[in-house]
Amino acid sequence: MSQDGKSGGLRPLSRRGFLAGAGIGVGLGAAGAVGADRFTGSGDGDPAGGEDALIVPFNGAHQAGITTAQQERMYFVALDVVTDSREELRDLLRTWTTMARRMSRGLEAEPEGSVGVDRDTVATDTGEAVGLRPARLTVTVGFGPSLFDERFGLAPARPEELEDLPRFPGDQLDERISRGDLCIQACADDPQVAVHAARVLVKAGSGLVTVRWAQLGFGRTASTSIEQGTPRNLFGFKDGTANLKNEYTNLINEHVWVHDGSWMDGGSYLCARRIRMLLENWDRQTRREQEEVFGRTKDEGAPLGREHEEDPMPFNEWHGTDGPLIPAHAHSRLASAPANDGARMLRRGYNFVGGVDDYGHLDAGLFFIAFVASPRDDFITVQSNLSHHDNMNAFVRYESSSIFACPPGPVDDDDWWGRGLFDQTA
Amino acid sequence: MSQDGKSGGLRPLSRRGFLAGAGIGVGLGAAGAVGADRFTGSGDGDPAGGEDALIVPFNGAHQAGITTAQQERMYFVALDVVTDSREELRDLLRTWTTMARRMSRGLEAEPEGSVGVDRDTVATDTGEAVGLRPARLTVTVGFGPSLFDERFGLAPARPEELEDLPRFPGDQLDERISRGDLCIQACADDPQVAVHAARVLVKAGSGLVTVRWAQLGFGRTASTSIEQGTPRNLFGFKDGTANLKNEYTNLINEHVWVHDGSWMDGGSYLCARRIRMLLENWDRQTRREQEEVFGRTKDEGAPLGREHEEDPMPFNEWHGTDGPLIPAHAHSRLASAPANDGARMLRRGYNFVGGVDDYGHLDAGLFFIAFVASPRDDFITVQSNLSHHDNMNAFVRYESSSIFACPPGPVDDDDWWGRGLFDQTA
Numbered sequence: 001m002s003q004d005g006k007s008g009g010l011r012p013l014s015r016r017g018f019l020a021g022a023g024i025g026v027g028l029g030a031a032g033a034v035g036a037d038r039f040t041g042s043g044d045g046d047p048a049g050g051e052d053a054l055i056v057p058f059n060g061a062h063q064a065g066i067t068t069a070q071q072e073r074m075y076f077v078a079l080d081v082v083t084d085s086r087e088e089l090r091d092l093l094r095t096w097t098t099m100a101r102r103m104s105r106g107l108e109a110e111p112e113g114s115v116g117v118d119r120d121t122v123a124t125d126t127g128e129a130v131g132l133r134p135a136r137l138t139v140t141v142g143f144g145p146s147l148f149d150e151r152f153g154l155a156p157a158r159p160e161e162l163e164d165l166p167r168f169p170g171d172q173l174d175e176r177i178s179r180g181d182l183c184i185q186a187c188a189d190d191p192q193v194a195v196h197a198a199r200v201l202v203k204a205g206s207g208l209v210t211v212r213w214a215q216l217g218f219g220r221t222a223s224t225s226i227e228q229g230t231p232r233n234l235f236g237f238k239d240g241t242a243n244l245k246n247e248y249t250n251l252i253n254e255h256v257w258v259h260d261g262s263w264m265d266g267g268s269y270l271c272a273r274r275i276r277m278l279l280e281n282w283d284r285q286t287r288r289e290q291e292e293v294f295g296r297t298k299d300e301g302a303p304l305g306r307e308h309e310e311d312p313m314p315f316n317e318w319h320g321t322d323g324p325l326i327p328a329h330a331h332s333r334l335a336s337a338p339a340n341d342g343a344r345m346l347r348r349g350y351n352f353v354g355g356v357d358d359y360g361h362l363d364a365g366l367f368f369i370a371f372v373a374s375p376r377d378d379f380i381t382v383q384s385n386l387s388h389h390d391n392m393n394a395f396v397r398y399e400s401s402s403i404f405a406c407p408p409g410p411v412d413d414d415d416w417w418g419r420g421l422f423d424q425t426a
Numbered sequence: 427m428s429q430d431g432k433s434g435g436l437r438p439l440s441r442r443g444f445l446a447g448a449g450i451g452v453g454l455g456a457a458g459a460v461g462a463d464r465f466t467g468s469g470d471g472d473p474a475g476g477e478d479a480l481i482v483p484f485n486g487a488h489q490a491g492i493t494t495a496q497q498e499r500m501y502f503v504a505l506d507v508v509t510d511s512r513e514e515l516r517d518l519l520r521t522w523t524t525m526a527r528r529m530s531r532g533l534e535a536e537p538e539g540s541v542g543v544d545r546d547t548v549a550t551d552t553g554e555a556v557g558l559r560p561a562r563l564t565v566t567v568g569f570g571p572s573l574f575d576e577r578f579g580l581a582p583a584r585p586e587e588l589e590d591l592p593r594f595p596g597d598q599l600d601e602r603i604s605r606g607d608l609c610i611q612a613c614a615d616d617p618q619v620a621v622h623a624a625r626v627l628v629k630a631g632s633g634l635v636t637v638r639w640a641q642l643g644f645g646r647t648a649s650t651s652i653e654q655g656t657p658r659n660l661f662g663f664k665d666g667t668a669n670l671k672n673e674y675t676n677l678i679n680e681h682v683w684v685h686d687g688s689w690m691d692g693g694s695y696l697c698a699r700r701i702r703m704l705l706e707n708w709d710r711q712t713r714r715e716q717e718e719v720f721g722r723t724k725d726e727g728a729p730l731g732r733e734h735e736e737d738p739m740p741f742n743e744w745h746g747t748d749g750p751l752i753p754a755h756a757h758s759r760l761a762s763a764p765a766n767d768g769a770r771m772l773r774r775g776y777n778f779v780g781g782v783d784d785y786g787h788l789d790a791g792l793f794f795i796a797f798v799a800s801p802r803d804d805f806i807t808v809q810s811n812l813s814h815h816d817n818m819n820a821f822v823r824y825e826s827s828s829i830f831a832c833p834p835g836p837v838d839d840d841d842w843w844g845r846g847l848f849d850q851t852a
Contacts, residue, residue, distance in 0.1 A: 073644070075779065114662055114724060114725070115713060115724060115725050116712070116713050118713075119712065119713050119714040119717070120712050120713075120714055121712060121713065122709070122710060122711065122712050122713075123713060125662075126660075126662045126705075126709055127658065127661075127662025127663070127724055128658045128659065128660055128661075128662045128777075129658075130658060130662070130725070131655070131658065177781065190645075191644040191645055192644070192645045192657075192658075192777065195644070195660075195777075195779055195790075199705070199788065199790075202788070203706075203709050206706070206709075210786035211782045211786045211787070211788065212782070212786070213781055213782055214779070214780075214781050214782050214788060214789075215781065216642075216644060216779050216780070218499070218617040218618070218621070218642060218644065219616075219617055219618045229557070231557075231618075232553065232554045232555075232556060232557065232618075233554065234552075234554050234621075235553075235554070236540055236551075236552045236553025236554045236556070237553070279552075279625070280629075280632070283548070283552055283629050283632075284548060285548065286542070286545065286546050286547055286548050287541060287542050287544075287545050287546075287547065287548075287549060288545040288546055291545070298540060298541060298553055299540070299541050299556070351554075351618065351621075353501065353621055353640070353642050354640075354642070354780060355603065355639055355640050355641065356637045356638070356639060356640050360636040360637045360638070361637075362625065362628075362637065362640060363640075364621075364625075
């Protein structure tokens with residue numbers, strides 16, 4: 001992992017300083033303008049460690065935004081490629097990488113920033129993040145199965161596991177918000193920073209890609225580090241207690257990162273599903289009914305029959321002869337590793353809320369995201385189990401289903417998303 | 427204004443302490459359970475002043491959430507009343523007031539909280555804000571013109587100015603996201619706190635009200651206090667430089683608060699419009715073109731021909747004979763008080779982003795909210811001017827239009843939203 005973004009020597013100048021030094025309205029070459037900066041306003045909370053702590057390193061063996069301690073907000077965009085040119089696709093991925101690297105450091109997407117080369121230029125950066133902090137922005141890119149068709153010569157490199165997820169029982173999928181050739185997952189503690197990053201990349205791809213669907217996540221509903229508290233989902237329950245944490249190095253290596261010697265080595269598969277929560281129905285259930293659906297208590301998030309959130313799930317204990325402490329079809333049991341041949345995943349989902357449906361019910365729920373080394377072993381196994389048996393199915397509706405292969409990270413400032421894939425198919 | 431929420435003596439117990447003292451699963455009367463609390467996790471930033479600074483006083487001559495320094499996030503819900511019972515509507519408003527007062531202090535909506543009276547109870551609070559801080563939550567309620575029809579005996583008290591906004595030139599309104607009998611504007615620095623508050627009130631109105639439409643605002647795009655920086659809208663420009671600030675007491679009194687001796691005395695009219703921004707079109711414009719649309723510079727937000735954001739607009743200065751410094755149809759000129767017979771409004775809008783439209787364009791923009799003492803003088807005058815002449819019209823689409831009368835605040839713990847209206851029509 002490089003020192004990108006962490007080194008004091010790379011700290012950008014202030015935007016005001018940059019403009020004062022260069023002259024407003026004067027054309028600027030890239031070489032003289034690397035300091036375009038956004039750090040002039042206030043964003044969300046300022047964690048211990050100051051501004052450096054707001055920058056997530058971009059370069060590395062793995063992409064940022066996977067095991068990164070989960071940020072509070074997310075904007076996710078799926079795109080279709082509309083050019084048939086392999087070279088244009090490759091150049092776009094290079095451009096995106098460079099822009100995302102800059103934005104992760106709190107810089108504008110390119111040196112000229114949102115003011116452009118001069119007043120008669122169309123600027124690359126759209127400007128709405130000027131003044132905002134880096135806010136731990138990460139941008140994570142993935143390739144959908146459809147990218148590996150005949151268009152770009154990538155078919156020979158399609159990983160065997162990169163295929164559309166199966167239709168699970170009960171799925172009510174909307175094709176318009178499923179799948180895509182590419183995806184951009186932008187996460188940050190400030191939603192405007194996340195929205196800006198994805199939008200700028202979309203703009204950079206104008207004429208080459210179109211947005212297929214997009215989803216805002218207003219609040220994280222998982223934790224990916226033992227440093228984070230467990231947030232609550234819109235059912236009011238703590239969500240993600242048993243999630244993989246980035247500190248569990250061995251489990252992360254086994255269940256998140258691909259190790260296959262191909263271009264995907266060091267990458268991970270992103271599985272995304274929009275899970276509408278039928279809140280009006282849920283809200284009519286007693287606490288007992290809700291707790292038996294989850295297998296955990298509502299207040300503490302403890303396993304039923306236990307007191308503390310972190311207590312192990314007593315899957316094999318019974319209420320005398322009245323049945324198991326954790327009901328047979330409770331969500332926490334069915335989703336657990338023991339019930340799925342040891343399957344584990346790194347969940348990184350977000351609560352969402354839109355408008356209302358035709359019945360006046362809130363269009364709200366969980367935008368589920370999981371990163372896995374093997375979609376088959378770590379995701380499909382678990383989802384199949386849940387879709388067949390989970391008591392929670394009465395209260396949710398699976399509305400979309402997508403899978404993307406997220407390549408390894410750019411290892412240095414010359415590297416770019418997908419270089420290995422293009423090299424392997426050259 | 428009462429000491430509600432500001433007094434150390436009212437600081438709630440911790441949720442854990444409450445449960446330990448009362449016994450989990452034991453039925454609790456309201457009297458023994460006033461301490462149900464949410465302060466156990468971490469929310470967004472912790473401002474100077476500690477947790478007390480995260481509580482906005484609820485009781486007062488005016489409702490909170492109008493001149494309150496604008497919070498970062500918003501969830502707005504418009505509802506239709508489906509009962510014909512005046513008494514049920516009145517009781518609902520009473521219940522809502524009590525619940526909102528508690529939630530503003532970081533408490534659950536009622537003393538039993540999300541755990542309910544016992545395990546076989548359907549709880550009132552849905553629980554997803556347990557562990558979150560008050561986050562400066564405000565809940566502001568308004569009454570639409572349609573509430574004053576024959577159903578509830580309120581017609582004699584309909585203010586003359588409370589009528590559907592006129593259709594302005596260029597409006598492309600969607601009825602399904604316009605108007606409503608009631609509205610709830612929930613604002614907080616943590617979106618989950620705002621979403622929770624509105625959802626709990628909707629749940630409390632089950633069978634009496636249905637949600638007509640809802641809108642999440644992910645980031646403020648105005649400032650209502652001189653203590654706040656000016657945020658940027660999705661066009662990348664600073665938005666709200668010339669907005670009324672809550673420190674401008676005389677202007678607020680004149681242009682925000684109603685003074686008519688009726689039940690609306692101390693209240694304000696809320697005008698809301700969903701303004702889709704055609705970002706793909708905007709993003710193709712040069713900086714010069716964009717700046718001439720606004721009449722301000724993109725980087726500093728300064729009036730054209732000036733250097734600093736706070737410099738007065740030079741409406742009467744010319745570039746020699748080349749035309750005015752601020753173009754005749756620039757947004758900032760057309761929206762200004764001098765161009766509108768002195769009209770002013772308190773804007774409190776939010777950026778939004780949804781999915782994509784049928785053309786793959788981002789469904790994003792500004793959910794515009796303004797509070798005014800006189801819709802006719804302070805809002806319609808300005809909007810009419812903009813709708814006829816604003817150069818920005820090429821880049822926006824007005825998709826919804828709504829007006830609500832927000833009554834004065836509950837002055838003490840026995841008072842409730844709309845009491846004056848019901849008394850006046852008793």
